[in-house]
Amino acid sequence: MENLIAVMSDYGLKDTYVGTLKATLYMNNPEARVVDITHYIRPFDLVDAAIKLKWSYKYFPSGTVFLIAVDPDPSAELLIISTEKYYIVTPNNGIPSLMLEEEPADSVYVITADHYFIEGKGNFRGRNQLAPIAAQLAKFQSPFYLGDSKDLSIIKRFRIPSPKEIAPGKFECIVIDVDGFGNLILNMESTGQLPSKVTINGVEITNASENFENYQKGEFFVSINPEGHYQIISYMASAARLLKATRGTKVTVEF
Template identity: 65%
Template sequence: MSNVIAVISDYGLKDHYVGTVHGVIYQNNPEAKVIDITHFVRPFDVVDGALKLKWSYKYYPIGTVFLCLVDPNPKDELIIVTTEKYFVVCPNNGIGSLMFEEEPAGSVYRITAEHYFISGLGNFRGRNQLAPIAAELARLQSPIYLGEEVEIGKLKRFRLPDPQRLGENMYETLVLDVDYFGNLILNFRYQGSLPKEVEINGVKITNSSETFRGERKGELFVSVNPENYLQVVAYMGNASKLLNATRGTKVKISF
């Protein structure tokens, strides 16, 4: 039993929101180990939250409860999803979609154990409803006392668009994410060889390197991010600003 709760939210760290989520967890499960994956998901952005979950879950011990608090639609049902190794507590808004492509969902439970909820303290489902459920789930390691199982087909999902083949060894894809350093993470998995050319907003980048050695400050090159996706980097600079590129910007790749 891991008793680990890993939290993803769009709450930021300026306000008291994250701290009170922690407090509720510890009130219900003092022995829990709470880990913050990130609280800087773009506000209300389920796709961004799904990416952060996809790129994080595999590094956690079996039995970890992933508490996902990106909640743009208060009408979405609150659920627990089980996989072979993990649990996800979240609104039913698709935030687990990319994780479940690799770690398939086994069952879905609609949360019904409202006696764990905090009432009378405003409309804050992440703290008042999901946090205490995650705390109990981490301790119990089973959702059967916390919800009612529903058809797995009720689980909302989405898929990212696949890269499009333009010709022999040529593809069009998009910027999947922009990290804190301004690196452009492309929706294209590294398959053992780096491209000859990447074109973004009319700028052609022909330099590539699997490491960051020997690059000049501000030089653009193609590399591989820690999760094995191609990325465009400006060494000691910000590729996103230099290329005026954000998530969703189209990219051409040639091998």
């Protein structure tokens, strides 16, 4: 589907940053359709952005341009990455890594079409540089005139840790995300069965269910998040707060 731009940033909604970035998209491409993936990536957090991009891209139609406005390193080159179905406009900081494991890159271009950039004070590359390029790309569906083609090896990548089997049916995992409800999402995708026991910060959890029925407020159980990862939930409460857990907290999962 042409002319669709999906935007992710760490700007939040308190300031004018999201509004002026989107205004720049429409100024350069009035017919564009713009979807906000999230603007609440943790500030400067490449891993958080990579996880959210991986969990969201597959729901968008072919031809979507993903605009990644998370840019902690102002020296990072600005790229257009093409896959079989999508385009990604991003600083070269590794955020597309997890998406590209599933949706491999076909080509990459270093953005050179600075005549599309807009003048602006300060370091606001998301609005002043990435947004005009994303708008042009969504309109014409071709990166050829927007940058110089490079070898795919220039794309910076990183991985998140995988679960480690420490005994038969027993895995050492970590929390990779804490969602807005305080649910703790693990780095282990569903194997088709629910765990018999999960241990985190000395607390053993033996309840597990794919739905939220028949639990009392504050009761812990293990479930599966919408993207297929095991998650620790406290019903109608924050598991993160009650268990004093954050991203990176170790979790033992047993089957």
